[in-house]
Amino acid sequence: MTQSQRVFLVDGARTPFLKARGTPGPFTPVDLAVQCGRPLLARQPFDRTALDLVILGCVNVMADEANPARVAALRLGLGERMVAFNMQINCGSGMQSIDTAYRYIRSGSHDMILAGGAEALSHTPLILRQSAAEWLGRLNSARSPVDKVRAMSGLRPEFFKPVIGLERGLTDPITDLGMGQTAEILAHRFDIDRETADTYAMQSHHRLAQAQKDGTLNGEVLSAFGPDGTVYDHDDGVRPDSDMQGMAKPKPVFEKPYGKVTAANSSQITDGASWVIVASQKAVDLHGLEPLAEITDSEWAGLDPAVMGLGPVMASTPIAQRHGFDINDIDLWELNEAFAVQVLACVAAWADDGFCREVLGYDAAFGRIDRDKLNVDGGAISLGHPVGTSGNRIVLHLANAMKKRGATRGIATECIGGGLGGAMLLEAVR
Numbered sequence: 001m002t003q004s005q006r007v008f009l010v011d012g013a014r015t016p017f018l019k020a021r022g023t024p025g026p027f028t029p030v031d032l033a034v035q036c037g038r039p040l041l042a043r044q045p046f047d048r049t050a051l052d053l054v055i056l057g058c059v060n061v062m063a064d065e066a067n068p069a070r071v072a073a074l075r076l077g078l079g080e081r082m083v084a085f086n087m088q089i090n091c092g093s094g095m096q097s098i099d100t101a102y103r104y105i106r107s108g109s110h111d112m113i114l115a116g117g118a119e120a121l122s123h124t125p126l127i128l129r130q131s132a133a134e135w136l137g138r139l140n141s142a143r144s145p146v147d148k149v150r151a152m153s154g155l156r157p158e159f160f161k162p163v164i165g166l167e168r169g170l171t172d173p174i175t176d177l178g179m180g181q182t183a184e185i186l187a188h189r190f191d192i193d194r195e196t197a198d199t200y201a202m203q204s205h206h207r208l209a210q211a212q213k214d215g216t217l218n219g220e221v222l223s224a225f226g227p228d229g230t231v232y233d234h235d236d237g238v239r240p241d242s243d244m245q246g247m248a249k250p251k252p253v254f255e256k257p258y259g260k261v262t263a264a265n266s267s268q269i270t271d272g273a274s275w276v277i278v279a280s281q282k283a284v285d286l287h288g289l290e291p292l293a294e295i296t297d298s299e300w301a302g303l304d305p306a307v308m309g310l311g312p313v314m315a316s317t318p319i320a321q322r323h324g325f326d327i328n329d330i331d332l333w334e335l336n337e338a339f340a341v342q343v344l345a346c347v348a349a350w351a352d353d354g355f356c357r358e359v360l361g362y363d364a365a366f367g368r369i370d371r372d373k374l375n376v377d378g379g380a381i382s383l384g385h386p387v388g389t390s391g392n393r394i395v396l397h398l399a400n401a402m403k404k405r406g407a408t409r410g411i412a413t414e415c416i417g418g419g420l421g422g423a424m425l426l427e428a429v430r
């Protein structure tokens with residue numbers, strides 16, 4: 001593909017990720033997007049009118065926030081002329097917003113785009129079953145008191161059992177497998193044991209705790225302010241004291257009793273939003289911006305929904321092949337931690353000679369990703385996975401981590417429920 005215009009990630013910020021604790025959290029998706037969007041825009045040297053477009057990934061859109069991108073844009077004061085649209089490809093939504101911005105700017109049609117992801121899984125709308133909808137329809141259309149009483153008498157307790165609740169988007173509609181069940185398939189396929197998964201997950205907590213302690217996330221995570229005055233200033237799902245004894249305690253959730261996936265080695269259900277500002281060379285020069293990284297490639301891939309967790313392998317490999325990269329050419333990986341066994345399955349697939357030959361078209365194994373280059377500051381297991389946001393967060397964090405570590409090249413990649421994978425290549429600005 002020809003790269004007509006260079007595309008830069010100039011800045012970005014996110015809210016703290018807040019664990020969904022069974023009741024709706026303090027913020028809707030748009031609230032979250034506004035909470036981090038406002039200070040992000042306030043710290044820019046350019047006027048808000050310099051933005052051409054707003055794109056926001058959101059899976060679970062609230063009924064009263066239809067097209068949350070537009071609602072957020074207006075609440076951010078971007079003006080009635082700002083075009084804004086929502087993206088929805090499950091866990092890929094927040095990365096899809098950046099990729100769309102990247103492609104628009106590369107083509108020369110736009111110069112500066114605000115691209116984000118926002119999700120409040122604690123607010124997931126409940127959807128009632130068809131029989132309940134039919135009953136409500138009969139009640140609404142009943143005219144006489146007798147008809148109304150007759151309709152009322154058709155009320156059944158099961159009407160109140162939602163078809164889709166908190167698990168919305170977490171069950172594949174084709175295979176009817178929960179995301180955790182797809183992870184179990186990968187654990188079995190790549191022979192990943194519980195201890196290895198728990199070790200990986202424990203490291204995720206320790207890395208995030210360290211990053212919080214040493215200020216690595218300063219500027220990337222911006223405080224959110226609740227309606228009651230509460231200040232939310234850190235990812236609250238982190239368990240800094242995680243140890244192997246504690247990790248071993250939770251029982252398998254998705255395949256009882258012998259499965260490997262537990263509450264401790266799964267991503268957490270969370271609320272959070274993230275934005276990045278994507279800009280052309282022209283915008284960078286005009287406003288004197290200092291980009292964090294250059295976006296140089298991206299890829300999407302489809303695969304069997306039952307093994308959707310291999311999406312990162314299927315999407316990142318074509319990028320590596322296009323550019324002739326071997327495993328040592330990638331300095332940092334942000335591979336979304338949907339489940340520890342799923343991340344480890346991706347690592348194992350790239351290290352597997354047979355898989356690389358038969359599925360990826362290599363002559364030998366691509367190689368084993370060094371854990372020191374992978375999710376260096378924790379991931380969705382420790383900080384949570386607001387599904388429409390995570391793809392945005394991993395690209396933003398990769399850009400910051402590359403800059404901080406002086407890295408040349410990094411890949412942000414994720415699996416996507418329904419059998420997709422997404423990947424984005426970032427390079428240091430030269």
Ligand SMILES: CC(=O)SCCNC(=O)CCNC(=O)[C@H](O)C(C)(C)COP(=O)(O)OP(=O)(O)OC[C@H]1O[C@@H](n2cnc3c(N)ncnc32)[C@H](O)[C@@H]1OP(=O)(O)O
Pocket residue numbers: 091170179180205239242243246247249250253262263264265266267268269308338339385387415416417
């Ligand atoms: C394409 C994709 O990205 S697919 C991925 C999409 N996302 C998903 O599928 C979400 C996956 N995650 C889940 O469904 C949920 O997190 C579940 C069902 C696994 C667990 O949910 P919950 O039971 O609410 O988990 P929770 O985090 O509260 O932990 C439950 C218990 O496990 C134990 N536990 C959890 N983490 C740890 C840890 N690090 N160390 C020790 N014990 C732990 C604790 O006893 C905890 O209870 P406590 O909070 O009272 O101490």
